[in-house]
Amino acid sequence: MEGKKGVVNSELWHACAGPLVSLPNVGSRVVYFPQGHSEQIAASTNKEVDVPSYPSLPPQLICQLHNVTMHADVETDEVYAQMTLQPLTEEEQKDFYLPADLGLPSKQPMNYFCKTLTASDTSTHGGFSVPRRAAEKVFPPLDYTRQPPAQELIARDLHENEWKFRHIFRGQPKRHLLTTGWSVFVSAKRLVAGDSVLFIWNEKNELLLGVRRANRPQTVMPSSVISSDSMHIGLLAAAAHAAATNSPFTVFYNPRASPCEFVIHFTKYVKAVYHTRMSVGMRFRMLFETEESTVRRYMGTITGISDMDSTRWPKSNWRSVKVGWDESTAGERQPRVSLWEIEPLTTFPMYSSPFPVRLKRPWPSGLPLFQGLREDELCME
Amino acid sequence: MEGKKGVVNSELWHACAGPLVSLPNVGSRVVYFPQGHSEQIAASTNKEVDVPSYPSLPPQLICQLHNVTMHADVETDEVYAQMTLQPLTEEEQKDFYLPADLGLPSKQPMNYFCKTLTASDTSTHGGFSVPRRAAEKVFPPLDYTRQPPAQELIARDLHENEWKFRHIFRGQPKRHLLTTGWSVFVSAKRLVAGDSVLFIWNEKNELLLGVRRANRPQTVMPSSVISSDSMHIGLLAAAAHAAATNSPFTVFYNPRASPCEFVIHFTKYVKAVYHTRMSVGMRFRMLFETEESTVRRYMGTITGISDMDSTRWPKSNWRSVKVGWDESTAGERQPRVSLWEIEPLTTFPMYSSPFPVRLKRPWPSGLPLFQGLREDELCME
DNA sequence: ATGTAGGCGCTACGCCGACAA
DNA sequence: TTGTCGGCGTAGCGCCTACAT
Numbered sequence: 012m013e014g015k016k017g018v019v020n021s022e023l024w025h026a027c028a029g030p031l032v033s034l035p036n037v038g039s040r041v042v043y044f045p046q047g048h049s050e051q052i053a054a055s056t057n058k059e060v061d062v063p064s065y066p067s068l069p070p071q072l073i074c075q076l077h078n079v080t081m082h083a084d085v086e087t088d089e090v091y092a093q094m095t096l097q098p099l100t101e102e103e104q105k106d107f108y109l110p111a112d113l114g115l116p117s118k119q120p121m122n123y124f125c126k127t128l129t130a131s132d133t134s135t136h137g138g139f140s141v142p143r144r145a146a147e148k149v150f151p152p153l154d155y156t157r158q159p160p161a162q163e164l165i166a167r168d169l170h171e172n173e174w175k176f177r178h179i180f181r182g183q184p185k186r187h188l189l190t191t192g193w194s195v196f197v198s199a200k201r202l203v204a205g206d207s208v209l210f211i212w213n214e215k216n217e218l219l220l221g222v223r224r225a226n227r228p229q230t231v232m233p234s235s236v237i238s239s240d241s242m243h244i245g246l247l248a249a250a251a252h253a254a255a256t257n258s259p260f261t262v263f264y265n266p267r268a269s270p271c272e273f274v275i276h277f278t279k280y281v282k283a284v285y286h287t288r289m290s291v292g293m294r295f296r297m298l299f300e301t302e303e304s305t306v307r308r309y310m311g312t313i314t315g316i317s318d319m320d321s322t323r324w325p326k327s328n329w330r331s332v333k334v335g336w337d338e339s340t341a342g343e344r345q346p347r348v349s350l351w352e353i354e355p356l357t358t359f360p361m362y363s364s365p366f367p368v369r370l371k372r373p374w375p376s377g378l379p380l381f382q383g384l385r386e387d388e389l390c391m392e
Numbered sequence: 393m394e395g396k397k398g399v400v401n402s403e404l405w406h407a408c409a410g411p412l413v414s415l416p417n418v419g420s421r422v423v424y425f426p427q428g429h430s431e432q433i434a435a436s437t438n439k440e441v442d443v444p445s446y447p448s449l450p451p452q453l454i455c456q457l458h459n460v461t462m463h464a465d466v467e468t469d470e471v472y473a474q475m476t477l478q479p480l481t482e483e484e485q486k487d488f489y490l491p492a493d494l495g496l497p498s499k500q501p502m503n504y505f506c507k508t509l510t511a512s513d514t515s516t517h518g519g520f521s522v523p524r525r526a527a528e529k530v531f532p533p534l535d536y537t538r539q540p541p542a543q544e545l546i547a548r549d550l551h552e553n554e555w556k557f558r559h560i561f562r563g564q565p566k567r568h569l570l571t572t573g574w575s576v577f578v579s580a581k582r583l584v585a586g587d588s589v590l591f592i593w594n595e596k597n598e599l600l601l602g603v604r605r606a607n608r609p610q611t612v613m614p615s616s617v618i619s620s621d622s623m624h625i626g627l628l629a630a631a632a633h634a635a636a637t638n639s640p641f642t643v644f645y646n647p648r649a650s651p652c653e654f655v656i657h658f659t660k661y662v663k664a665v666y667h668t669r670m671s672v673g674m675r676f677r678m679l680f681e682t683e684e685s686t687v688r689r690y691m692g693t694i695t696g697i698s699d700m701d702s703t704r705w706p707k708s709n710w711r712s713v714k715v716g717w718d719e720s721t722a723g724e725r726q727p728r729v730s731l732w733e734i735e736p737l738t739t740f741p742m743y744s745s746p747f748p749v750r751l752k753r754p755w756p757s758g759l760p761l762f763q764g765l766r767e768d769e770l771c772m773e
Numbered sequence: 774a775t776g777t778a779g780g781c782g783c784t785a786c787g788c789c790g791a792c793a794a
Numbered sequence: 795t796t797g798t799c800g801g802c803g804t805a806g807c808g809c810c811t812a813c814a815t
Contacts, residue, residue, distance in 0.1 A: 245626015
C-alpha cells in the first residue's frame with residue numbers, strides 16, 4: 012500500500028473524504044474543468060480574483076488520467092488527491108475503448124463510524140465517549156467477564172502513526188469510553204469541539220483512525236508563497252500549455268475544501284450533457300453529505316440554464332444550471348449546479364435508450380465540445 | 393501603523409527579517425527577476441521543476457513599485473512582504489526622475505535583542521534565561537529595592553497579541569529570568585530549542601516580541617492546493633502578462649525562505665552591472681547574517697562569470713558570478729552570487745567617476761537590457 | 774443512550790537555588 | 795555570565811461516578 016512516500020491508505024482516505032467523493036480510475040478518460048479548478052483555488056485562498064481570460068483554453072479538456080495518488084496534509088490531516096492528466100488529441104478522442112468507469116460514489120468502509128466531538132470529548136477533563144453501536148461494530152469485542160471490561164486499542168492514522176487508547180466499558184449506566192491516550196491524540200491533532208473523528212475496522216483486522224475538521228469559516232491559506240492571482244494564472248497557463256502540446260499536467264483536488272469536483276468521469280459527463288433532457292421547470296434531486304457522514308437527497312427545481320461566466324467561460328457546462336431548493340434552509344446549498352451533479356425526476360427511461368436523445372435546448376447548436384468525435388461513437392453501457 | 397488588516401509593525405517585521413533585508417520604497421524603480429522568484433518558489437516547495445521556458449519573458453523587468461506591505465503568517469509568524477510591481481514601458485524607462493533609493497540595509501531597532509533558545513529555555517522545567525546586557529538594554533528597569541526585584545512585562549507580537557511575562561532578577565549568582573507566562577508563549581508559538589526570540593523596546597516605550605524559527609531542513613509546503621509546476625508557470629505567466637500589458641502584478645517575497653532577493657533597487661542594479669568592473673580572479677567581500685543576528689563579511693574570489701541557466705535564462709545577470717569562498721566551512725554559502733550582492737575589493741574609486749566604466753567582458757556586446765535607455769542618462773548620485 | 778459536572782488522586786509543570794562550564 | 799540539574803509545592807490533568815436530558 013505504501014509504495015510511494017506520502018501515499019496514504021485508500022480506505023481511510025475515502026472515509027475521510029466522505030461518501031460522495033469518488034476518484035476516477037487510472038487510465039480512464041476524464042473531463043477537466045479549469046473553471047472549476049479556479050473555483051477551488053478561490054475557495055482555498057478566500058480570494059476572488061480578476062484574472063485575464065484565456066481564450067485559447069477551452070472550458071473543458073478531455074484527458075486521460077495517468078495517475079492518481081491520495082495524500083494527507085502533514086499538519087492538518089486534510090485529504091487531497093494528486094492527479095496527472097494528459098489532454099487527448101482529436102485522434103485519440105476518436106480512437107478509444109472506454110472502460111466502463113462511471114465513478115460511482117466510492118463504497119465507504121463496512122465497519123466504521125464517524126463522530127462529531129462534543130465539548131466533553133475535547134476538554135481536558137475527561138476522555139472520549141464512544142457511541143454504543145459504534146463501539147460494538149468497529150472495536151474488537153471486550154471480555155465482559157472482566158470487571159470492568161477493558162482493552163488497549165491501537166489505531167493507525169493517515170501518516171502511519173500509531174495511537175494507543177484504553178477502551179473501557181463502565182459507568183452507570185454502562186458506556187464505552189476511550190480514556191488513557193485520548194487527550195494526547197486530541198492535542199496532537201489539535202482537535203476542537205465540532206471536529207470529527209472516524210474509526211475503521213478493516214478486513215485485515217486493523218484499526219484505522221481519521222480526522223475531519225469542522226468547516227472553519229476562514230481557512231486562511233498561507234498565501235505567503237505566491238499571489239492568488241499567480242495561482243489562477245498558473246493553473247490556466249499550465250492547462251493551456253498541456254492542451255496545446257498534449258503533454259501531462261498535474262492538479263491537486265481537495266474534496267473537502269469546496270464543493271467543486273472539477274475532474275469528472277468522461278462517461279458521466281457525456282451522459283449528463285448529451286443523453287439527458289434538462290429544461291427550466293424540471294424537478295430534480297441531488298445528493299448531499301449529512302453531518303453524520305451519510306448521504307441524503309435534496310430536491311429542487313431548475314430555474315434557468317445559462318453560462319455562469321459568459322465572458323470568461325462562454326458555453327461552458329460548469330454550473331450552467333440555476334436551481335431553487337425545496338428546503339430553503341438558508342443559502343447553504345449552491346444556487347448553481349452542473350448537469351452531472353443532478354438527477355432529473357422523470358418517468359421515462361433515460362439511459363437504456365439505444366437512441367441517445369440529443370439535448371435540444373438551451374444549448375446553442377453546434378456546441379464545439381468534441382471536435383471530431385461523433386456522438387454515436389460513444390460507448391454507453 | 394495598522395491601516396490595513398494583516399499589515400504588521402514595520403520595526404518588528406524588519407527585526408524578524410534580519411539585518412540584511414531591505415524593502416524598496418513605494419514609488420521607486422526596481423528590477424524584478426523571474427528567475428530569482430522561481431528559485432524562491434523552488435525553495436519553498438522543495439521541488440525543482442522543469443517548466444517550459446518563456447522566451448517572451450525577459451530575464452529581468454524594470455518596474456515601478458506601487459505598493460509594499462509587510463505581513464506575517466498567522467500560523468508560523470513567518471514574515472513576508474507583498475509587493476505590487478508595474479513593468480515600465482520603454483517610454484517610461486526613459487522619462488524618469490530617480491529618487492535616490494539605494495536600499496541600504498534597513499536600520500535595525502536600537503534597543504533590541506535576539507536570543508537563540510536553549511534546551512532549558514524551551515523545556516517545561518523552567519523559564520527563560522535573559523542575557524544580562526539584553527535585559528538591561530531592552531526591559532524597563534527593575535526596582536532593585538524590592539527583594540527580589542520583579543515586574544510584569546507585556547509584549548506585543550506581530551499579530552497584535554499581547555503576552556504577559558513575570559520578569560524577575562534572582563538566583564545565585566543573580567540573573568534575569570522570565571518565569572510565569574513564558575511556557576504558554578513557547579507552546580502557543582510552538583518554539584523548540586534552536587529557534588530564536590527577539591524583544592524590542594521602541595521609542596514609544598512599547599515592548600515588541602518576535603520569533604525566528606531555526607532553518608528546519610524541510611519546510612514542507614502544504615502543496616495540496618496547486619502543483620509546484622503550476623506555481624512556477626503561474627509566476628512566469630503572470631510576469632509575462634504584466635510585461636506585455638504594462639499592468640501591475642503582485643509577488644510575495646519571503647526573506648527567510650531562501651537567500652534570493654529577487655526584487656532589487658534599480659540604482660543598485662545599474663551600479664553593479666554597468667559601473668563596476670568584475671573579472672575572474674577578482675577578490676570581493678559579501679555580507680552575511682550571523683547566528684546572533686548581526687552582519688559579518690566573508691571574503692572570496694571570483695572564479696567565473698557565466699549564465700546560470702543558459703537555456704532558460706540566457707544573458708541573465710541573476711547569479712552570474714561563480715565564486716570561491718576563503719573560509720570553506722562546508723558548502724553553506726552559495727557557489728553563485730549576483731553582481732549586486734558583492735563588493736569588489738579594488739583600490740581605485742568606482743562610484744565617483746564621472747565616466748562610468750562599461751563592463752567589458754564577459755557580457756556579450758549590446759546586451760539588451762534597457763532598450764531605449766542610454767546609459768549616460770542614468771542619474772547616479 | 775450520552776453529555777456534563779463534582780469529587781479527588783497524582784502526575785508533571787514550573788519556581789527555586791546549587792552547581793559548573 | 796548562563797546552561798542544566800535536584801529539590802519541592804501545587805495547579806490541573808484525567809479517572810471515576812452521579813445526574814440530567
